[in-house]
Amino acid sequence: MRIDDERHVCRVLNDYRERLRRVETELGRLPGVSGGDRDRLCRSLGEVERRLEDVESTLTQDIERRARHRSLPRVLADWTTPRLGVLAQQAPEPLAVPRHYLTTAPPREPPSITLVTPSFQQGRYLERTLFSVLRQNYPNLEYVVQDGDSNDGSKAVLARYATALARWISEPDAGQADALNRGFAGTHGEIMGYLNSDDLLLPGALPYIASFFARHPKVDVVYGHRLIIDKYDRQLGIWVMPRHEDGALNVTDYIPQETLFWRRSAWEAAGGAIDTSFRYAIDWDLLLRMRGAGARMARLPRFLGAFRVHEEQKTSGERMVGSLECDRLRRRVHGRTLSPEELEIGVARYLRRHLVAHSVERIKARMPRRRASVPVLPPGPWSVATTKPHADDRAIDRAGHEQHAHAHG
Template sequence: MTTISVVTAVWNRATTIADAIESVASQDYPDVKHVVQDGGSTDGTLDVIARVAGPRVSLESARDGGIYDGINKGLTRATGDIVGLMHSDDLFAGPHILGRVAEALEDPEIDGVYGDLDYVSAGDTTRVIRKWRSGAYDARLLHRGWMPPHPTLYLRRAVFDRWGMYDTSFRIAADYDAMLRYLVKGRVRLAYVPEVFVRMRMGGESNRSLRKMIEKSREDYRAIRTNGVGGMGTLALKNLSKIQQFF
């Protein structure tokens, strides 16, 4: 059976980390390793992890250079043939999600799989605020700002080994840059499962303030130009596409 590693980078998320860990633990797929990379939390996060972590969890706590450096450290420790992320504010939409991932990647012609995502209220994860329905992958859509929902993306370990991890010179948009790198330069082949994989709490780093949103757009533009998928038009379409998620 194929091992799936789920990587969680966390720093000072005592109020949400238990949900993330318990969500991974609830998966009915039997061969799962949960790699938790803590950045030196001081708010009780480590106490929460110690209380809820089961035998699937491998924890390391050490200062890092930010979220993407923490993710990279976790990816380095991951041993699974298939690797994905569970952010410390997120949770799976159901106990069968990793089974869906493993099923899709039984096809040797597929390099990765992704699904849909619901943005939910930070205080009530049953209340859906935005619905990200990504649709099937088509490389031409990248020039229109399309991307798969990053928290739902699972890739074969070989993709990271060949095309690298997250560029930590990006503080907010390293996930977008990495996905473009894998899809454009790596030409990875993705399968789409039309099902909500992840519930993501609103209020993340990229939309925390106007300054953060401006910084995010600047980094998105750099990723777009670096990976050769367009310019300002692509950035505009990427941002406009979010509007339909509210309806």
């Protein structure tokens, strides 16, 4: 097939995928369609859309391969270009993690963790987020979902998972920051974090984070590496974070939000609330306030979360708002707006260190090592039993189930 013909087919496939997305959106508005029926229809449409995208992706890769050769300059550019901030880095591939992630155990006396998921109209991805958290089998988890009165089937999903949640509420709110404050209100966990309703926690993340906090009592805030996934749960790239550097945080925020956790003491010292005047840079604002209150931060050398790239996400739709809010935070730190040259200089050292860490991870990925696929949905109707990935987790799951049963009476 000629390249022009391949490009034409790609355009046609893309047009059909757009039509399928519109049908999925309209399904959420149809009266008289039950949540279960809507979920099944959306999954079927999603599978068709995925197959179309697979063909389109294959054709696109062939076009790129035929249009250029991998010359030495291109190879060098590939290995010397920072990947932080880049959301699509490679052709989609199955989501997988090192096998030892599945056997990460919590400390002997696991600290309590409060996790909040704010959500609005994310019924397509919400169950994946919930399952990624509950499959951690963490024995001392307080998990709260704060939904903004969604009408896309989210409430039906939450009702199915209700027995495993500390609470879920669906009510109108004033945006993500307000939803987070509502979700955190009345919680008690020693460690805190939030996970957006289209992202995932990777296997073993909560036990690993808890163990680090237990071993390092002077550290107040932690975060780790990120995987990037598409709307079909396929990996598109990685963000490998270098060792924490306060100076870089003065200029920009590369910290992957879905991997960010902090001690309640740091939260309270920073004011104990999310600033609702922010819509985009709420986590950077919180980080700067916690650091200003004396919090010590550390980057953990592990992939902790997966950030999902899709058409409806806030990160892609509010870039102008984000730019204004980031400038506002830089003026708070520096007393003025920074020039593009100052921004480049401010992150240059950090990005060089990122390149080294990223290259090491790419080399490791090419070495033979045992990896495990990451299930993103239960194999059947959800129950506590479906969150057990292997036999070694049975005791952990029993403890967590007994705690939830007691909490819900």
